[in-house]
Amino acid sequence: MRREIQSYLQGRPDMLMFVRENPGWYRKLSRSPEKVFEIEQEAKIFYGRTFPQRMDRLNEGIQFANMLLGMMNVMGDNN
Known part of the structure; x- marks a missing residue:
């Protein structure tokens, strides 16, 4: 080389x-x-440094945060 x-x-x-x-x-x-x-x-x-790969990771993070918030809302409504 x-x-x-x-x-x-x-x-x-x-x-x-x-x-x-x-x-x-x-x-x-x-x-x-x-x-x-x-x-x-x-x-x-x-x-995984291409723009589409970064956007996919960002989207997955947002979906995960939304899921956690939804679970917290459901648990808060039960009390």
């Missing part, structure tokens, strides 16, 4: 962990170093 790719990965611990967890990227980056931009997109998807 080229030194500039190695130094890039050393500077980005999240990308380094992604490459370690997906060793096929070692080969891809060694053969085509320009794919470093593709690895960023893949890592975002892997770590």
Whole structure:
């Protein structure tokens, strides 16, 4: 692997962990170093950092909070 790719990965611990967890990227980056931009997109998807994934998590949190509030209202009405 080229030194500039190695130094890039050393500077980005999240990308380094992604490459370690997906060793096929070692080969891809060694053969085509320009794919470093593709690895960023893949890592975002892997770590759940894309906008739709963040919105899904936010939506799940809101639904959970609504459920808890609904349960608290039901328990408060019974007393």
